[in-house]
Amino acid sequence: EIVAAIEARLDTRPKPLAGRRIIVTSGPTHEPIDPVRYIANRSSGKQGHAIAAALARLGADVRLVSGPVGIPDPAGIDTIHVESAREMRDAVEGLLPADAAVFVAAVADWRTANSADEKIKKVPGDGPPTLQMVENPDILATIGHHRNRPYLVVGFAAETQNIVANAETKLKKKGVDFIVANDVSAAGGAMGGDRNRVKIVSRTGVEAWPDMSKDEVAARLADVIAERLKTVAV
C-alpha cells in the first residue's frame, strides 16, 4: 500500500483515464451446493487484477469486484469481495453509473436449483444425488443492456474451441463493445498461468495479439480503453 502510494506520487506519466470510473470483475464465482460443497469455475484472478491495476496506473478510479481468489487485492484499489454470481451482479449494479466496465471474471453459468442448508449426507442404499442446475444471471448481458449502461462494455470469453465464432455470438447477444477471447484449453496454458494469448473480437473484425504476460495484456488493454474513452466527455 505504502509502496504503491509512493509509486503513484512519483509516476509522472500521462493519466488519460483521470476522472473515469471503471468497474472490473475478476476471479471465479462459487455457487453453493450445501454448506460445505460448491461448484466453481477455474480462475486465478490474475488477469482481472492485472487489468484493474493497469487502469488505475492510467488514472482511472477503479472499482474491482472479485470472486474468491488466492491473490491479494491490488494495492490502492477499492475491492468488493463476493462469492456467487448473484452477489457479483448485485455488486456491479450497485457501482453504476460508470464510464466503462470490464468483465474478466469467470462467472458460473449455472447454480444448483436448491442449495441445501445442511450438509447432504450419504444415505446407505441411496446412490449419489443428481444436481439439477438453473441458469445464473448473465451479468455481461445485464450490464450490456442496462439503462445505466457504461459507455464502454468489455467482455472476456474463455473458450476451449471455436474461439472466434463463440466470441462473435457473444458480442451480438450481450450488447458489448468488444470481447477479449482467450484459449483456455490445456494447450493454451492461460489457466492459472502468468501468460495469455488473446484475440480482440469487435464488430469491425478480429485482432490477434501475440503471446504475452498477463501484465502486458492488461497494459495494452488499458491503452485501448483509454483510446476509446478519449472522445467522451468526462
Add this chain to the structure above:
Amino acid sequence: EIVAAIEARLDTRPKPLAGRRIIVTSGPTHEPIDPVRYIANRSSGKQGHAIAAALARLGADVRLVSGPVGIPDPAGIDTIHVESAREMRDAVEGLLPADAAVFVAAVADWRTANSADEKIKKVPGDGPPTLQMVENPDILATIGHHRNRPYLVVGFAAETQNIVANAETKLKKKGVDFIVANDVSAAGGAMGGDRNRVKIVSRTGVEAWPDMSKDEVAARLADVIAERLKTVAV
C-alpha cells in the same frame, strides 16, 4: 525454509515421533465437470497444514498430500499436490507403509459421471444440464482396511448437525482409530477461520476440546498421536 531449518536446529525439545513416517492429507479436492468447471469442498487447508507442521516439530517424517489451497506448503515438509479424490487416494497409497495417517482433507464424496473434454456450452432452447454424480473412492475406508494399514489411522469429520452420532457411524464403518469431529455450521465458524472446536470420538468415548486456534488443535493432536505410538516399535 531457511528460518525453519534454523529453528529446527535450535529446537532442543524432545522428539517423540523421531523415526515415524506419518501421512497427512489436507485441503479440498476439485472434481472436474469440464475443463473450466469443477465441484469442490470448502477447505482452506489451514488445519491439515498445521497438523503436518506440528507432527514434524515432534520429529516425525511427515508426508503431506494437499488438494488445491491458497496457503504455502509448510516449511521443510515433503508436499505432494493433487486435485481430485482419485489422485489423492493414489498419492496416499503410494506413500504406504507408514506408522500413522491423519486424514484432514475435505474429500469430495462425488464427482460427475462424465467429465467433458470441452467446455459445456449453453445451447439456445436447451435448459441447463443435469449433473449425474457418482461416488468417489472413500480414501479413509480404503486406508482403514488396507493390508498395509498404518498402525494409527485418524479421520476428520466436518458436520453441520448430529456431529457425534455421524462421527460414531464413520468410526465403525471406516476402520479408523479415532475421529476428530468439528462443527462446520456457520455458527461454528471453523470454515476458513483460524479457530476450531473439535470433539475426539473414539471407541472408548467422546472427548470435547475447548475452542482453540487451529495451531493449538494441531499441537494437542500431535501429542495424542505421539502418546498412541509410544509403545509401538520404531
